[in-house]
Amino acid sequence: MKNAVGRELPEKIGDYIVRPYSGSNADPAAWGKVVSNRVPTLRPANGQKLLGSLEEAIRATGLSDGMTISFHHSFREGDMVIGQVLTAIRNLGIKHLRFAPSAVVNIKNPSIVDFVKDGTIDRIEASGIRGELGDAVIDGLMENPVILRPHGARPRAIETGSLSIDVAFIGASAADEYGNATGQIGPNACGSLGYSFVDAANAGKVVIVTDNLVEYPCVPVSISQQYVDYVVVVERIGDPVKIGAGAARMTKNPRDLMIAKRAADVMAASRLFKEGFSFQTGAGAISIACTNYLAQRMEEKGIKASFALGGMTANIVDMFNKGLVRVLECSQSFDAVAANAIAANPNILEIDNAVYSNLYAKGSMLDRLNFGVLGALEVDTDFNINILTGMSGEMMGGLGGGPDVADGADISIVTLPVVRGRTPSIVPKVFTCCTPGTSVAVVVTEAGIALNPKHKRYQELKEDLDAAGIATVPIEKLSEIALGLTGIPKPIECTDKIVAVVEYRDGSVIDVIRQIKR
Numbered sequence: 448m449k450n451a452v453g454r455e456l457p458e459k460i461g462d463y464i465v466r467p468y469s470g471s472n473a474d475p476a477a478w479g480k481v482v483s484n485r486v487p488t489l490r491p492a493n494g495q496k497l498l499g500s501l502e503e504a505i506r507a508t509g510l511s512d513g514m515t516i517s518f519h520h521s522f523r524e525g526d527m528v529i530g531q532v533l534t535a536i537r538n539l540g541i542k543h544l545r546f547a548p549s550a551v552v553n554i555k556n557p558s559i560v561d562f563v564k565d566g567t568i569d570r571i572e573a574s575g576i577r578g579e580l581g582d583a584v585i586d587g588l589m590e591n592p593v594i595l596r597p598h599g600a601r602p603r604a605i606e607t608g609s610l611s612i613d614v615a616f617i618g619a620s621a622a623d624e625y626g627n628a629t630g631q632i633g634p635n636a637c638g639s640l641g642y643s644f645v646d647a648a649n650a651g652k653v654v655i656v657t658d659n660l661v662e663y664p665c666v667p668v669s670i671s672q673q674y675v676d677y678v679v680v681v682e683r684i685g686d687p688v689k690i691g692a693g694a695a696r697m698t699k700n701p702r703d704l705m706i707a708k709r710a711a712d713v714m715a716a717s718r719l720f721k722e723g724f725s726f727q728t729g730a731g732a733i734s735i736a737c738t739n740y741l742a743q744r745m746e747e748k749g750i751k752a753s754f755a756l757g758g759m760t761a762n763i764v765d766m767f768n769k770g771l772v773r774v775l776e777c778s779q780s781f782d783a784v785a786a787n788a789i790a791a792n793p794n795i796l797e798i799d800n801a802v803y804s805n806l807y808a809k810g811s812m813l814d815r816l817n818f819g820v821l822g823a824l825e826v827d828t829d830f831n832i833n834i835l836t837g838m839s840g841e842m843m844g845g846l847g848g849g850p851d852v853a854d855g856a857d858i859s860i861v862t863l864p865v866v867r868g869r870t871p872s873i874v875p876k877v878f879t880c881c882t883p884g885t886s887v888a889v890v891v892t893e894a895g896i897a898l899n900p901k902h903k904r905y906q907e908l909k910e911d912l913d914a915a916g917i918a919t920v921p922i923e924k925l926s927e928i929a930l931g932l933t934g935i936p937k938p939i940e941c942t943d944k945i946v947a948v949v950e951y952r953d954g955s956v957i958d959v960i961r962q963i964k965r
Contacts, residue, residue, distance in 0.1 A: 450957065451467070452470075452884075454957065460948060461591060465948075466956060491676070498677050502539060503679075505614075505654075512541055515545040515613045517650065518618070520551075521780070522686070527683055528618035529548070529552070529559070530556070531656075542567060545568075546562075546570065549642040551571070551576040563583070563588060564588075569591060570591045574846045575842075575844060575847065582841055582842060585842045587944055592959075593946065595948065597850040597952050599806055599813070599848065600953070602799075602801035602804075603953075614651060616654050617640070617653065618685060620632065620637055620685075621657065622655045625675075629669040629670070631787075635683065637685060638759070638788075639777045639798070640670060641779060641798050652677070654679060655678045698735070707862065708737075712915070712917060713889055713908075714860070715915075720748070720818075725816050725817045728741065729821065733862045734820050734862070735760055737862065753772075754772065754774040755776070756813070758778060758779045759775055759795075767792075773794065774795075774796065775788075776803070776812050778799075803851075811855070816855055816856045818858050819852035823849075824843055826861055828874075828922050830901070831876075831877050832849065832861060837878075838936050849882055850882040850951060850952050859886060862891045866932050870933060873926045873929045874929070888904055894928045895920035896918070942964050945959045945960070
């Protein structure tokens with residue numbers, strides 16, 4: 448069968464029943480009622496939650512073969528919790544687990560691939576699996592397909608029981624012996640723990656892993672003792688310096704700076720760019736530069752934003768400190784400055800990922816977002832976005848919150864160069880469809896700006912850009928330029944084996960990824 452973006456899908460993949468993306472948000476009732484896997488136990492029998500080792504805590508949770516474990520990705524490539532926990536699980540001989548972190552970070556020594564190969568893990572559900580694990584999966588490492596969900600889809604899956612977590616391991620940079628925990632303070636602060644809130648509230652058992660045990664009660668508190676079963680102290684939970692690795696980075700590349708400036712100019716030309724507007728710009732190189740240009744445009748016009756949303760960076764905190772933004776709504780922290788800023792100011796808020804992006808919450812922050820700036824690996828002439836797979840067949844990114852922001856923001860702006868090296872970025876058809884083109888308003892490149900005539904705000908935005916003297920081109924022209932520079936790439940050959948399922952924010956299947964034929 449084909450879904451609304453024209454992708455061919457099977458009706459079933461193993462035990463996974465495919466619900467094809469239909470082009471509109473599904474009725475929440477179709478996904479089942481809210482359930483919880485949480486066991487309604489009382490305080491521990493002996494009044495003690497602090498245990499002596501990870502092995503002791505794992506035994507105490509009752510973790511056994513075939514269960515589901517989860518983690519958060521706030522430390523990103525600096526994470527040290529996942530490797531320690533998986534090693535302890537392997538030492539206990541527990542096998543065939545479903546590994547369900549908020550995202551798979553590219554950690555090494557030990558590599559997650561090793562735990563797949565030895566049978567500790569045999570199923571994975573996350574927002575992305577870049578790096579060594581991603582490459583191994585796309586080459587057919589796993590028997591069961593990986594389930595990839597954008598950030599907003601994960602809370603829905605957990606709350607409805609599609610993803611039922613047995614034990615959640617939550618790394619915290621400070622915690623007390625009774626389970627109150629935070630990522631905001633301590634020698635290895637990672638900032639917001641927003642991606643772990645839904646795990647703490649719904650998992651069968653919750654284990655806090657910390658390297659900084661503080662006096663009871665821990666203040667500030669992100670995860671409350673009421674959700675926590677056990678606490679374990681380890682030597683180190685993560686390296687904050689590596690939080691920004693592969694994410695937040697500055698650029699001096701003239702091409703990237705041109706794209707960033709054009710994106711800021713598009714926002715500044717919009718009639719929504721006025722006192723009290725809201726934005727999310729992200730942490731990629733172009734996005735950070737765009738944030739800086741946006742700050743300049745705000746100062747020139749003399750306006751302030753009501754809130755900035757999503758992952759926070761040092762330059763957004765700088766805008767806040769200058770009084771250009773009233774509130775920062777922080778679901779994750781992309782660098783040390785952003786990580787330490789939450790505890791210092793009541794207007795910098797640590798928010799639950801469900802509050803940030805869950806389509807089926809009674810209200811998410813994305814419902815109130817004016818501008819969202821997004822990155823992409825590829826965009827096609829139907830404005831569909833690929834943020835997962837490269838033209839060489841590598842797993843290069845994660846879904847993150849991109850599909851959620853594109854759908855939720857009034858105006859979504861995708862920034863990317865027309866080519867990267869010898870690879871075109873504007874193509875006739877993306878290799879993997881992650882975000883439907885109907886939710887994308889603008890594509891900004893160094894070769895021109897393309898407006899999507901099918902977007903709900905097309906006419907309004909076209910009038911605003913015309914009035915500002917900002918020229919636009921058809922996206923087909925950008926594709927011609929890209930292919931003229933690179934030539935037409937040789938198609939990637941795939942087998943029939945489906946190695947990953949790409950879910951949209953409503954839980955429907957927008958695409959699948961098949962094993963690369965090497």
